[in-house]
Amino acid sequence: MAAMRFIRPxxxxxxxxxxxxxxxIDALSSRRLLALTSIFxxxxxxxxxxxxxxxxxxxxxxxxxxxxxxxxxxxxxxxxALVTGGSPRTGLSQCHAxxxxxxxxxxxxxxxLAVYGRTDVxxxxxxxxxxxxxxxxxxxxLDLASGRxxxxxxxxxxxxxxLVAAPAADIFQRSPLWVFYLLCLAAIALVIASVMAxxxxxxxxxxxxxxxxxxxxxxxxALAGGRCSPWHFDARNRTVTLxxxxxxxxxxxxxxxxxxxxxxxxxxxxxxxxxxxxxxxGDTSGVTEGLIRLRDPGRTWSRAYFRTxxxxxxxxxxxxxxxxxxxxSLIPSAAIAEARLKDAIESIPEAFVLWDxxxxxxxxxxxxxxxFEIDTGELSQGMTGEEVxxxxxxxxxxxxxxxxxDAPLDEESAEVELNDDAWLHISRRRTAEGGMVCxxxxxxxxxxxxxxxxxxxxxxxxxxSDLESSRRELSDTMLKYQFEKRRAEDASRSKSEFLANMSxxxxxxxxxxxxxxxxxxxxxxxxxxxAKYKEYVSDILSSGQHLLExxxxxxxxxxxxxxxxxxxxxxxxxxxxxxxxARLVAKRAHDAGVRLTVSVGHAPxxxxxxxxxxxxxLNLLSNAIxxxxxxxxxxxxxxxxxxxxxxxxxxxxxxxSREHLRRLGAPFELVEDHFSKxxxxxxxxxxxxxxxxxxxxxxxxxxxxxxxxxxxxxAFPRRKDAKVRLPQFIRDxxxxxxxxxxxxxxxxxxxxPIALPSEPVQLGAAAAE
Numbered sequence: 001m002a003a004m005r006f007i008r009p010x011x012x013x014x015x016x017x018x019x020x021x022x023x024x025i026d027a028l029s030s031r032r033l034l035a036l037t038s039i040f041x042x043x044x045x046x047x048x049x050x051x052x053x054x055x056x057x058x059x060x061x062x063x064x065x066x067x068x069x070x071x072x073x074x075x076x077x078x079x080x081a082l083v084t085g086g087s088p089r090t091g092l093s094q095c096h097a098x099x100x101x102x103x104x105x106x107x108x109x110x111x112x113l114a115v116y117g118r119t120d121v122x123x124x125x126x127x128x129x130x131x132x133x134x135x136x137x138x139x140x141x142l143d144l145a146s147g148r149x150x151x152x153x154x155x156x157x158x159x160x161x162x163l164v165a166a167p168a169a170d171i172f173q174r175s176p177l178w179v180f181y182l183l184c185l186a187a188i189a190l191v192i193a194s195v196m197a198x199x200x201x202x203x204x205x206x207x208x209x210x211x212x213x214x215x216x217x218x219x220x221x222a223l224a225g226g227r228c229s230p231w232h233f234d235a236r237n238r239t240v241t242l243x244x245x246x247x248x249x250x251x252x253x254x255x256x257x258x259x260x261x262x263x264x265x266x267x268x269x270x271x272x273x274x275x276x277x278x279x280x281x282g283d284t285s286g287v288t289e290g291l292i293r294l295r296d297p298g299r300t301w302s303r304a305y306f307r308t309x310x311x312x313x314x315x316x317x318x319x320x321x322x323x324x325x326x327x328x329s330l331i332p333s334a335a336i337a338e339a340r341l342k343d344a345i346e347s348i349p350e351a352f353v354l355w356d357x358x359x360x361x362x363x364x365x366x367x368x369x370x371x372f373e374i375d376t377g378e379l380s381q382g383m384t385g386e387e388v389x390x391x392x393x394x395x396x397x398x399x400x401x402x403x404x405x406d407a408p409l410d411e412e413s414a415e416v417e418l419n420d421d422a423w424l425h426i427s428r429r430r431t432a433e434g435g436m437v438c439x440x441x442x443x444x445x446x447x448x449x450x451x452x453x454x455x456x457x458x459x460x461x462x463x464x465s466d467l468e469s470s471r472r473e474l475s476d477t478m479l480k481y482q483f484e485k486r487r488a489e490d491a492s493r494s495k496s497e498f499l500a501n502m503s504x505x506x507x508x509x510x511x512x513x514x515x516x517x518x519x520x521x522x523x524x525x526x527x528x529x530x531a532k533y534k535e536y537v538s539d540i541l542s543s544g545q546h547l548l549e550x551x552x553x554x555x556x557x558x559x560x561x562x563x564x565x566x567x568x569x570x571x572x573x574x575x576x577x578x579x580x581x582a583r584l585v586a587k588r589a590h591d592a593g594v595r596l597t598v599s600v601g602h603a604p605x606x607x608x609x610x611x612x613x614x615x616x617x618l619n620l621l622s623n624a625i626x627x628x629x630x631x632x633x634x635x636x637x638x639x640x641x642x643x644x645x646x647x648x649x650x651x652x653x654x655x656x657s658r659e660h661l662r663r664l665g666a667p668f669e670l671v672e673d674h675f676s677k678x679x680x681x682x683x684x685x686x687x688x689x690x691x692x693x694x695x696x697x698x699x700x701x702x703x704x705x706x707x708x709x710x711x712x713x714x715a716f717p718r719r720k721d722a723k724v725r726l727p728q729f730i731r732d733x734x735x736x737x738x739x740x741x742x743x744x745x746x747x748x749x750x751x752x753p754i755a756l757p758s759e760p761v762q763l764g765a766a767a768a769e
Contacts, residue, residue, distance in 0.1 A: 037196050041189050048181045055177050056169070060150075063171040067152045067164050068139060070097035074162040075154035078105065082158055083642070092116035092162075100173050101166035106134060108159040121146055121173075122165045134161040141168055231306070233280050233317040240264055240280055242321065249323050250294060250302040269293035269301055279306045282314040291324070350441045351424075355405035357434035359384055371424070371440065372399060395419050402426050405436045415443065423447045510548050517541035554684065567609040567695055574638070574645060574716065575603040577610060581617040582636055585625060593630030594651075603638040606645050606716035612692040613716065616700070617647060619685040620712045624651035627710075644698075644724040646715040655704045661735050664702065689714070690737045699724050701734045 073095035081091045092103040093116050102117030102124075110130035123145055132140070132153065139152035142165065151165035167173060229246030233239075240259045247253045252267075259267070261281070268276045269292070278287035289307040296302050308319030342363070345352050351368035355361060360382040369376045373393035385404025389396045395418045401407055402416055403426070413427045425443045430436055520528060520537045528534050578600040589596040606613065617636075624634045632652040639646050664686050686700075693700040699715040713734070715724045726734060 033196060033200065037192055041185075041192060044188055045185055048185055052177050052181050059170040059174075059177075060168060063166050063168065064139070064150050064152075066097045066099075066171055067101065067150050067166055070095050070101065070103065071137075071139075071152040071154045071162060071164045074103055074164060075156060078162055079157050080642075082156065089114040089116055095164075097164055097166060097171065099166060099171040101164060101171055104129075104163045104165075106153075106161045106163055108134075108161075110134070113160070121167065122149055124151075124163070124165060129163070132163075134163070135159075228320055228322045230320050231280070231318065233282075235281075235315045235317075238281075246304065246321050246323055250304070251296045251298070252294070267295050269295070276306065279308055279319070280317065282312060282317050288312065288319075350439050353403055353438050354431075355385075355436045355438075357431075359405040361388060362435065368440070371418075371442075372396070398424070402428070403438050403440075415447075506547075506551055510544055510551065514541060514544040514548060517544060565691075565695065567612055567692075569607060569609055569696065569720075571605045572608055572610045572613060574606040574608075574613065574647075575600055577614045578603060578617060578636060578638065578647065581614055581621060584618060585621045588622070589625045589634060592625055592628070594625050594628045595633045596625070597633065597635045599635070599637045602640075603647075604640050604645055604718065607719050607722070608696045608698070608716045609692075612696060616689045616692055616714050617649075619689045620647070620649040620714065623685055624649050624653065624710065624712070627651070628653040639727050640718070641725060642718075643722040644715050644717050646713050646727055648727070649712045649714075650709065652709040655706045655709055657706055658704070658735070661702060661704050664737065686737065694738050697721075697724065698738065699726060700737045701726055701730070702737065703730050703733045703735065705733075 074092060077091040077095050078088050080086070081088055088105045092105060092114060096103060096117055100118045100121045102115060102119050102122035104112050104124060105114035106129055107113050110126050112124075112126060112129070124142070128142065128144075132138075134153055135155055137154045139150070142149045142151050146167075148168040149165045150168045151163060153161050153163035155161050229243040231243075232241045234241070238261050240261070241256065242259065243256045244254055247255075247257060261277075264276065264280070265273060272290070272292045275287065275290035276292045277283055279290050279292075288310050289305070292304050292306055293301040294304055303324040305322045305324055306319060307321075308317055312318070345363060345365045348365065349367065351371050352363070352365045353361070353368050354363040361379065361384075362381060364379060366376060368374075369379060372395060374388070374391055378391050379388070385400060385406060389399040389404065392399050398416055398418065402414060407428075412429055413425065416424050416426060418424065422442065422444045423446075424440045426438060426440045428436060428438045517537055517540045519525070521534065521541055523534075528537065579598070582596065582598045582600075586596055621634065621636065628634055628651045634652075635648075635650045637648050637650075639648065690700050693714060697717055699713070701713045701715075703711045703713075711730060713726055713730060715726055717724050
């Protein structure tokens with residue numbers, strides 16, 4: 001029977017595409033390509049010119065920024081060097097801007113005092129310096145003998161000036177940018193020219209290849225139309241190659257194939273085998289053509305005529321073969337279509353089964369068999385649904401209820417659970433001939449994710465409920481806290497008002513008691529008589545004065561807590577205040593047998609309240625004298641830096657441990673030891689001093705070691721909003737009482753001492769009120 005001829009449907013489209021490509025290649029002429037390439041190179045050159053200008057501007061900006069920063073740094077460093085007596089040239093080396101820059105230290109008259117850097121490149125004359133407004137901070141571009149230079153200068157505190165200059169184009173004098181961009185442009189132009197030449201050669205080769213492909217396609221279409229094929233015999237491998245133009249019409253395949261001689265022997269009719277081998281291999285000389293019958297898939301014979309050249313040798317044999325059979329039936333094509341359909345069914349990931357109109361099994365895939373654990377060898381066409389369910393080793397009832405052709409088709413899709421907690425989504429529909437097709441997808445992961453999602457939703461709802469409950473509890477707690485806070489504030493305010501009122505009421509009779517006691521003690525109106533009376537009057541006067549000091553401290557603490565303490569912050573003569581405070585406690589120190597040493601002649605002015613500063617100093621001195629045993633020493637000195645001045649009170653008292661030191665600073669807080677028990681104290685002195693230092697933006701700190709003594713420091717700012725620091729020698733052991741932002745230490749801060757104590761000061765932590 002004759003075979004049906006197959007023609008690829010995409011052959012025509014491929015031919016059109018190749019023809020279109022060949023037309024586009026022809027349209028892209030050399031002249032057009034050259035024009036496009038020139039435009040591209042010009043665009044790149046324009047981009048390079050813009051980038052060159054941008055980079056040159058960046059170098060100039062970088063130079064100006066470095067010069068500005070170096071001038072500011074040099075001014076700050078030399079100002080410090082002038083205060084500390086350091087070398088200005090050393091300062092210039094620390095702030096050098098780098099590269100070809102130079103830094104100058106210039107006097108107020110324009111003379112160069114010190115210089116550091118590349119003076120061979122930056123040569124600034126004194127005449128040019130005198131023409132600049134050096135008294136003001138500024139920057140300018142200078143015309144020097146070596147070229148244009150960018151300069152920036154900053155005036156110093158003593159009237160002198162720091163000037164930093166560098167080449168205006170580039171501080172580092174790097175190579176010109178245009179050289180790099182010119183080389184890049186040349187390289188790109190060379191690459192583009194090479195690519196263009198290669199493209200032209202490739203275009204010509206593609207045109208030739210397109211013409212060859214077109215010729216080949218025409219030849220293949222002609223061979224297929226005439227049902228003939230060129231053949232070639234490979235003497236080395238003993239194989240014969242035939243094209244699809246002959247094999248496809250007779251049902252031997254839809255592609256070019258290579259046959260061994262063994263396959264040719266099985267394919268050729270036994271009576272025609274000798275002629276076939278003689279024509280193809282040349283084993284029998286002189287035979288160049290013959291009629292050969294070939295076996296087709298339908299076990300019938302198709303006639304073909306093989307021919308080769310008369311001068312063909314045994315090692316170079318080729319020719320053509322013609323199909324001499326008439327049209328064949330469609331059986332081979334149907335077999336091929338069925339094979340392709342089976343391959344397509346096997347490739348889908350879902351389970352597939354097809355039933356015919358009589359209820360018999362028509363088609364299936366391995367996925368269907370594996371789900372129900374059926375051996376594929378047990379399935380065959382024509383089986384009924386009950387027979388398929390009987391050989392299923394897994395969920396046979398699912399086959400009967402959902403896959404069998406007689407299963408009710410109430411819904412076209414359903415989700416079914418298998419025995420092993422697996423789920424299938426089954427889609428079913430009737431075919432046009434009355435059969436049924438079923439497709440099942442594994443949705444186990446989707447089901448598990450859905451259950452997990454529902455579980456997470458329930459957990460999330462529980463969490464939200466807990467959060468809502470916590471929020472309500474927190475809201476109730478906040479309301480209670482605010483209520484208790486208002487009660488505490490009202491109680492504190494009532495306490496402060498009560499203390500203030502009571503202190504005023506107590507101070508009036510105390511003034512009378514102290515006044516009359518002083519008159520009696522001085523025996524102004526005659527002798528008291530017995531000497532015991534004079535001793536009693538002295539005790540009354542001492543107790544009254546102590547009680548009056550306590551009441552005054554309570555009044556001040558009440559004013560601070562009530563926010564009524566008004567401080568007059570301004571520049572004050574701290575030296576005078578310290579001298580007055582020392583004179584006020586001198587008698588008390590003499591009576592206690594304590595030597596008082598004062599060294600404050602160098603103390604500069606401070607930005608503080610005069611009364612508060614005096615009160616803090618008196619409290620520190622009183623504490624030091626009070627808790628220093630007879631024969632001890634109390635030292636009052638001051639140290640200053642650029643931002644603040646620190647009042648230092650050191651004593652040789654008993655001192656206290658570090659854990660007790662941390663308790664000080666709270667109102668009425670006392671530290672008891674064998675020495676402080678014999679001294680009177682209320683615990684308000686340090687608390688009041690701490691509050692006053694906080695209000696002035698200062699620092700109050702103590703350092704102590706038991707048996708070695710105390711160092712108390714009160715640091716005041718020298719100007720408004722200045723950053724106050726403690727002296728370097730006390731930072732490692734200090735305990736800071738103040739709580740404001742100024743009480744934070746920074747070990748990297750620069751401390752410049754103006755003067756040191758005349759005698760060594762022992763560090764420690766003093767017992768204080």
